[in-house]
Amino acid sequence: MTPREPVPARTTTPQVSTHPIGTPSGLSPNAGTLAVAAWLRDRGLSLPAAKSWRVQIALELGDRAASFMFATTKFQITIDPQSWGFMFMHGDRTSTILVTNMAAARDADEHRLVAMTPPLKRIGVLLRDLEARYHMFFPRHHAAIRSDIPGSEPMIRAWVSSF
Secondary structure (H helix, E strand, O other): OOOOOOOOOOOOOOOOOOOOOOOOOOOOOOHHHHHHHHHHHHHOOOOOOOOOOOEEEEEEOOOOOOOOOOOOEEEEEEEEOOEEEEEEEEOOEEEEEEEOOOEEEEEEEOOOOHHHOOOHHHHHHHHHHHHHHHOOOOOHHHOEEEEOOOOOHHHHHHHHHOO
16 A cells, blocks of 8 residues: 555635735725825835824915915825825815725815826826816925824925925
């Protein structure tokens, strides 16, 4: 009697693989968090340990520093662990778009931007489209930046300058 070779199983259980981008600890793997994870990775940013965080960027018209206060024309981006989104105000209309699993209007979409929402890495394309549509320009070097991620402002400012 000769020993038999093990018989391969007729069915196999697929190996669980991780997403190539990787989702930082504590984040769920949906479209918004995957975009945020890629954005963090592309900037070389490390998250603060066991602390919530948020990044906000505001752009306004004119040759002065932008702020987070009201302005008649403003483009603002918000990035947090679970989602990212933007707000565009111009004249008496506002669009506020939030991307968690898919882009959706949060409060209003009076500029009809939800269907035009690009991936986070291409948000500059949308900004340039809005500038062309409304014949205006947001000076990138005057962007207001708030970030809870220590040491992140130079990388965020460089990203905004690339728009």
